[in-house]
Amino acid sequence: xxxxxxxxxxxxxxxxxxxxxxxxxxxxxxxxxxxxxxxxxxxxxxxxxxxxxxxxxxxxxxxxxxxxxxxxxxxxxxxxxxxxxxxxxxxxxxxxxxxxxxxxxxxxxxxxxxxxxxxxxxxxxxxxxxxxxxxxxxxxxxxxxxxxxxxxxxxxxxxxxxxxxxxxxxxxxxxxxxxxxxxxxxxxxxxxxxxxxxxxxxxxxxxxxxxxxxxxxxxxxxxxxxxxxxxxxx
Amino acid sequence: xxxxxxxxxxxxxxxxxxxxxxxxxxxxxxxxxxxxxxxxxxxxxxxxxxxxxxxxxxxxxxxxxxxxxxxxxxxxxxxxxxxxxxxxxxxxxxxxxxxxxxxxxxxxxxxxxxxxxxxxxxx
Numbered sequence: 001x002x003x004x005x006x007x008x009x010x011x012x013x014x015x016x017x018x019x020x021x022x023x024x025x026x027x028x029x030x031x032x033x034x035x036x037x038x039x040x041x042x043x044x045x046x047x048x049x050x051x052x053x054x055x056x057x058x059x060x061x062x063x064x065x066x067x068x069x070x071x072x073x074x075x076x077x078x079x080x081x082x083x084x085x086x087x088x089x090x091x092x093x094x095x096x097x098x099x100x101x102x103x104x105x106x107x108x109x110x111x112x113x114x115x116x117x118x119x120x121x122x123x124x125x126x127x128x129x130x131x132x133x134x135x136x137x138x139x140x141x142x143x144x145x146x147x148x149x150x151x152x153x154x155x156x157x158x159x160x161x162x163x164x165x166x167x168x169x170x171x172x173x174x175x176x177x178x179x180x181x182x183x184x185x186x187x188x189x190x191x192x193x194x195x196x197x198x199x200x201x202x203x204x205x206x207x208x209x210x211x212x213x214x215x216x217x218x219x220x221x222x223x224x225x226x227x228x229x230x231x232x233x234x
Numbered sequence: 235x236x237x238x239x240x241x242x243x244x245x246x247x248x249x250x251x252x253x254x255x256x257x258x259x260x261x262x263x264x265x266x267x268x269x270x271x272x273x274x275x276x277x278x279x280x281x282x283x284x285x286x287x288x289x290x291x292x293x294x295x296x297x298x299x300x301x302x303x304x305x306x307x308x309x310x311x312x313x314x315x316x317x318x319x320x321x322x323x324x325x326x327x328x329x330x331x332x333x334x335x336x337x338x339x340x341x342x343x344x345x346x347x348x349x350x351x352x353x354x355x356x357x
């Protein structure tokens with residue numbers, strides 16, 4: 001006898017979306033962890049240096065020591081920001097958020113992963129037309145990530161991705177990066193992405209968006225609307 | 235003098251200049267000679283004119299994988315001692331082409347005492 005489905009999941013689409021959310025977390029997390037661990041690694045090494053070579057010893061270069069401490073402070077701030085950003089995954093679904101914030105979140109979450117696989121991502125500054133628009137969150141962010149991953153997984157070699165966001169959607173184009181002499185291929189393997197195209201389509205539907213796939217990119221036509229006016233706003 | 239007590243000449247490669255600088259300082263404090271690079275291409279240039287015997291490399295570099303760098307340099311220097319360091323899981327690194335041939339894979343945050351012990355005990 002099989003257990004009844006959890007009342008939390010009203011239909012199959014909800015199950016697919018929950019699976020997609022988890023799947024993307026497992027894809028994105030290693031890159032986020034990689035960056036955070038790199039910063040923590042430097043912090044630990046710096047402490048080791050300070051223990052073994054006291055910075056305030058007579059005759060030591062205090063400007064150099066101050067510079068080192070500033071650098072440590074920057075690393076600590078970045079590591080803290082990395083950890084705080086993990087809260088993104090705790091956000092409730094079914095809300096609307098500023099379109100430019102959605103674009104920034106998606107680019108941030110996917111960029112580290114693309115870099116780890118030898119690709120790069122440039123994002124145009126948000127178009128003025130995005131100002132005052134909102135779109136479903138976090139589904140639109142997840143739809144953008146899933147679509148970007150699906151496209152980059154299929155790309156052989158190194159690619160430079162370029163995102164341009166307008167009121168009607170996010171347009172992504174890719175161009176191959178020519179391999180320089182002495183440069184290695186450098187793509188990390190992809191683990192378990194058989195279901196990603198299916199999940200990407202489910203997320204696009206959940207975000208109320210539409211996806212056009214092209215030979216050299218894709219366009220996600222997102223479902224934007226004007227942001228509601230704040231209470232008391234004239 | 236045996237390799238175990240000879241000071242190692244370490245080529246260290248990490249895309250983060252801060253990590254390169256800190257590691258270089260630690261290795262020098264501990265009696266090693268170290269030179270650093272932040273890209274695969276820079277490491278290859280540095281390798282041409284310097285008789286190093288240890289490669290300590292990050293896995294993901296801006297212009298390629300540290301594992302590829304290790305494979306290429308080890309082909310030119312069969313006695314090269316290769317250590318990769320990564321924020322990724324060590325098993326993932328081992329599964330990369332050439333990953334199984336690395337002498338050691340260390341995960342970040344780096345256990346520097348372990349690294350120093352490995353360098354001192356290298357064959």
